[in-house]
Amino acid sequence: MSQLIADSMxxxxxxxxxxxxxxxxxxxxxxxxxGQVLEVRSRERTVAEDLPAWCRMAKHxxxxxxxxxxxxSYFVQKGGKTVSLEDDLQAAKGYQWVVRTxxxxxxTAKVHSRNHSFLVGQPAEFSAKVEAPSAVDYLLASxxxxxxxxFKSHSSRRNIVIDHxxxxxxxxLDNVLYHMELEDTGxxxxxxxxxxxxxSSPNDEQELLDVWKITLDRxxxxxxxxxxxxxxxxxxxV
Numbered sequence: 001m002s003q004l005i006a007d008s009m010x011x012x013x014x015x016x017x018x019x020x021x022x023x024x025x026x027x028x029x030x031x032x033x034x035g036q037v038l039e040v041r042s043r044e045r046t047v048a049e050d051l052p053a054w055c056r057m058a059k060h061x062x063x064x065x066x067x068x069x070x071x072x073s074y075f076v077q078k079g080g081k082t083v084s085l086e087d088d089l090q091a092a093k094g095y096q097w098v099v100r101t102x103x104x105x106x107x108t109a110k111v112h113s114r115n116h117s118f119l120v121g122q123p124a125e126f127s128a129k130v131e132a133p134s135a136v137d138y139l140l141a142s143x144x145x146x147x148x149x150x151f152k153s154h155s156s157r158r159n160i161v162i163d164h165x166x167x168x169x170x171x172x173l174d175n176v177l178y179h180m181e182l183e184d185t186g187x188x189x190x191x192x193x194x195x196x197x198x199x200s201s202p203n204d205e206q207e208l209l210d211v212w213k214i215t216l217d218r219x220x221x222x223x224x225x226x227x228x229x230x231x232x233x234x235x236x237x238v
Contacts, residue, residue, distance in 0.1 A: 004063055004075045006039035007032060011071075013156025014043050017050040020153075025076070026088055029060075032078045037063065040074040043156070047074065108132045124179050124188065136190065140169045146221040147197060147233075154211050154218070160203045169195035193225070196234040205237055 010028035015021040021042065029038050040051065048065065051074050055062040063075040097113075101120075104110040108131055109120050121132035133141070144167040155162055171193045173179065175186025201208055212235045216222055225231060 004039075004066065004073075005037065006075060007036040009039040009041065011157065011159070012040060012042045012044070012047070013153070013159070015153060015156065016044045016046050017054060021047065022054060023088065023092065029076070029078055034078050034080050036078050038076045038078065040076060041068065041071045042074065043071050048072065051076070106131060124173060124176050126176065136171060136173070139190065140171050140193065143193065143219075143221045143225060144169050144195070146219045147215060150219050151197070151199075151211060151215045154214050155201075158207070158211065160207060160211060161201055163200040163202070165197065165199045167195060167197045169193055190229055192230045192232075194232040196236050198236050198238050200238050208237060209235065 008028055008031070010024055012021040012024055015024070021040075021044070025038065025040055028040075032038060040047075052062040055076055059079040061077040061079060063077055065072050065074045067073075100112040101109050102112075104119060107122050111118055111120055119132035120138060121130050121134045123135040125134040147167055148165055151165065152162060171190055173187075174189055174191045175183060176188070177183040178186045179188035197212070199208060216233070222231070
């Protein structure tokens with residue numbers, strides 16, 4: 001039995017402090033009075049270091065942690081006056097993603113995004129072996145990773161167990177030869193993306209289908225592309 005008594009509880013699943021957990025905590029803490037305690041359940045190991053640091057900056061008191069069944073409970077006592085949840089939500093809404101791209105060796109570009117950098121090859125290279133993934137490869141990767149990580153995030157918040165998950169996507173251009181200046185008709189745009197998300201889980205099929213619907217509905221990449229590209233996505237439980 002817990003030695004710490006909480007006035008409220010929130011479950012962050014597998015989210016870390018940089019991917020939405022703090023907003024969930026703030027939303028749960030907002031109704032509490034100063035001095036009351038929030039229990040934060042999490043399965044993400046980095047929370048053990050990041051949450052106490054955030055508490056110090058936000059003027060809350062970190063009371064400690066306890067191991068649960070398949071999660072760790074962290075106990076946070078609400079401090080005095082802090083930045084309001086509404087202020088944080090408005091700041092999140094106004095956030096802008098920034099990348100910086102420069103030329104690199106050969107027909108490649110180097111992209112810098114926050115603390116990461118990566119090479120991108122020709123916009124629509126289709127050889128079996130390439131110096132670096134093409135922009136089209138990254139477009140498909142952006143969509144597929146948005147679906148995989150999004151599904152995992154939404155499942156985590158509903159305590160749905162995922163044994164394995166994989167997305168396979170195929171994309172097609174209207175006319176790659178137009179892009180390469182070998183023909184003068186057609187368009188270089190991506191016209192079709194088809195694929196399947198395969199998932200293995202002990203949870204009920206309807207639960208998984210509900211999360212799949214939420215994932216598509218709340219995916220920034222899918223929602224951006226679906227009105228301009230013919231996208232056919234299948235969902236398969238294996």
